[in-house]
Amino acid sequence: DIQMTQSPSSLSASVGDRVTITCRASQSITSYLNWYQQKPGKAPKLLIYAASSLQSGVPSRFSGSGSGTDFTLTISTLQPEDFATYYCQQSYTTPRTFGQGTKVEIK
Amino acid sequence: EVQLVESGGGLVQPGRSLRLSCAASGFTFNDYALHWVRQAPGKGLEWVSGISWNSGTIAYAASVKGRFTISRDNAKNSLYLQMNSLRAEDTALYYCTKDRRMIAVVGEFDCWGQGTLVTVSS
Numbered sequence: 001d002i003q004m005t006q007s008p009s010s011l012s013a014s015v016g017d018r019v020t021i022t023c024r025a026s027q028s029i030t031s032y033l034n035w036y037q038q039k040p041g042k043a044p045k046l047l048i049y050a051a052s053s054l055q056s057g058v059p060s061r062f063s064g065s066g067s068g069t070d071f072t073l074t075i076s077t078l079q080p081e082d083f084a085t086y087y088c089q090q091s092y093t094t095p096r097t098f099g100q101g102t103k104v105e106i107k
Numbered sequence: 108e109v110q111l112v113e114s115g116g117g118l119v120q121p122g123r124s125l126r127l128s129c130a131a132s133g134f135t136f137n138d139y140a141l142h143w144v145r146q147a148p149g150k151g152l153e154w155v156s157g158i159s160w161n162s163g164t165i166a167y168a169a170s171v172k173g174r175f176t177i178s179r180d181n182a183k184n185s186l187y188l189q190m191n192s193l194r195a196e197d198t199a200l201y202y203c204t205k206d207r208r209m210i211a212v213v214g215e216f217d218c219w220g221q222g223t224l225v226t227v228s229s
Contacts, residue, residue, distance in 0.1 A: 032214075034216070036216070043221060043222060046216060049215045055207075055217065087152055089154075094214075095154055095166070095167075095169065096142075096214040098151055098152040099151075
């Protein structure tokens with residue numbers, strides 16, 4: 001199975017900050033990398049697919065980059081509604097695997 | 108509006124069975140692959156199983172293979188997960204999810220239900 005490792009596991013940031021979350025795959029997954037946001041008590045929401053494509057309806061302050069084994073999710077200007085847990089997930093092969101999550105908290 | 112509504116969760120003893128259902132609406136059901144993803148209390152996300160639009164391609168996580176069976180009824184716009192020989196470690200919120208792209212089984216989960224909770228305990 002492909003292992004997905006996110007860093008950091010948690011971070012504290014302020015509204016207006018630029019936030020970067022990293023995801024590393026245990027082998028190359030080309031661009032088959034997706035990012036999800038999950039708020040407490042809610043289902044996950046797809047933000048980015050295919051490493052850098054913004055899902056319809058997602059604000060443009062979210063962006064994704066990377067290929068191969070190293071990927072990044074960037075929130076350009078953190079908003080109050082962005083405090084949540086973020087997961088990366090590979091769709092290169094079965095089983096689809098997720099990172100352990102990165103919790104973005106208010107500083 | 109796309110909607111996925113799970114049902115069938117509950118408290119069950121180890122070794123027993125449970126069948127989850129997911130009722131879909133708001134999209135052409137038989138054009139899309141569907142998946143089950145679970146989340147243990149306070150933990151991360153785990154893909155469980157996926158099925159193609161025509162049930163021709165089915166896959167399972169190693170942790171459930173041989174115990175769980177995914178199926179779909181395109182006439183009823185419904186997805187199912189038959190769970191047998193349940194274990195304590197199967198305790199989780201089970202989400203029904205839809206693949207983003209038509210026909211292909213890609214594993215980009217663009218719509219999620221609210222989840223149904225399965226608790227395995229004696």
